[in-house]
Amino acid sequence: MSKLYKLFFFCLFLFYQSNIYSNEQKIVYLNLDEIIQKSIPGKLILQELQDQNKKNLDKFKSKRSNLLNQEKDIIKKKNILSKEEFEAKASELNKKMKTFNKEREQTFLKFEEEKKKKLNNFLSKITPLIETFVKENSINLVLNEKNLFIANKNFDITKQVIEIVNKNIK
Numbered sequence: 453m454s455k456l457y458k459l460f461f462f463c464l465f466l467f468y469q470s471n472i473y474s475n476e477q478k479i480v481y482l483n484l485d486e487i488i489q490k491s492i493p494g495k496l497i498l499q500e501l502q503d504q505n506k507k508n509l510d511k512f513k514s515k516r517s518n519l520l521n522q523e524k525d526i527i528k529k530k531n532i533l534s535k536e537e538f539e540a541k542a543s544e545l546n547k548k549m550k551t552f553n554k555e556r557e558q559t560f561l562k563f564e565e566e567k568k569k570k571l572n573n574f575l576s577k578i579t580p581l582i583e584t585f586v587k588e589n590s591i592n593l594v595l596n597e598k599n600l601f602i603a604n605k606n607f608d609i610t611k612q613v614i615e616i617v618n619k620n621i622k
Contacts, residue, residue: 477592477593478589478590478591478592478593479591479592479593479594479595479607480591480593480594480595480607480608480609481594481595481596481597481600481603481607481608481609482582482594482595482596482597482608482609482610482613483596483597483598483608483610484575484596484597484598485598486597486610486614487578487610487613487614487617488571488574490614491614491617491618491621492617492618492621493574493577493617493618493621493622494574494617497570497571497574500570501563501566501567501570504563504566505563508559508560508563512552512556512559515552516552519545519548519549519552522545522548523545526538526541526542526545529541577621578613578617578621581613581616581617581620581621582594582613582616585609585612585613585616591609594609597610
């Protein structure tokens with residue numbers, strides 16, 4: 453019977469100790485997208501990218517319109533031109549369309565690469581700030597909100613990180 457009491461108290465002691473350790477673990481989460489969208493440097497990056505994308509779209513919209521007008525002009529002249537001339541102009545227009553499509557694709561691939569580069573650069577700048585915040589507040593684990601199913605809003609540190617980013621990154 454005394455062994456049973458000892459075992460019981462031993463198990464109780466282990467349970468108590470594990471409970472203490474689990475309470476010491478501080479786990480929080482943040483929303484990286486919100487940090488990018490609401491912090492001042494993040495807004496500047498997004499605005500710059502949006503302006504560049506709009507510029508690219510306008511440029512290609514104008515070129516596409518020009519090519520469509522050329523196509524309509526060739527179609528109007530179909531009955532006037534000889535078959536060889538018509539085919540030559542149609543072939544030339546096809547080459548221009550292929551060049552246009554290739555240039556457009558390359559421009560947007562380059563834009564996506566630059567977007568990724570700028571966002572990664574921003575994230576590399578805020579990572580040390582978050583690490584410092586984590587050390588100062590004795591946080592054991594920081595999760596991205598995208599990877600959470602459900603969590604208490606008390607564990608969200610997004611606003612605090614946005615304030616830190618706004619103060620430290622210009």
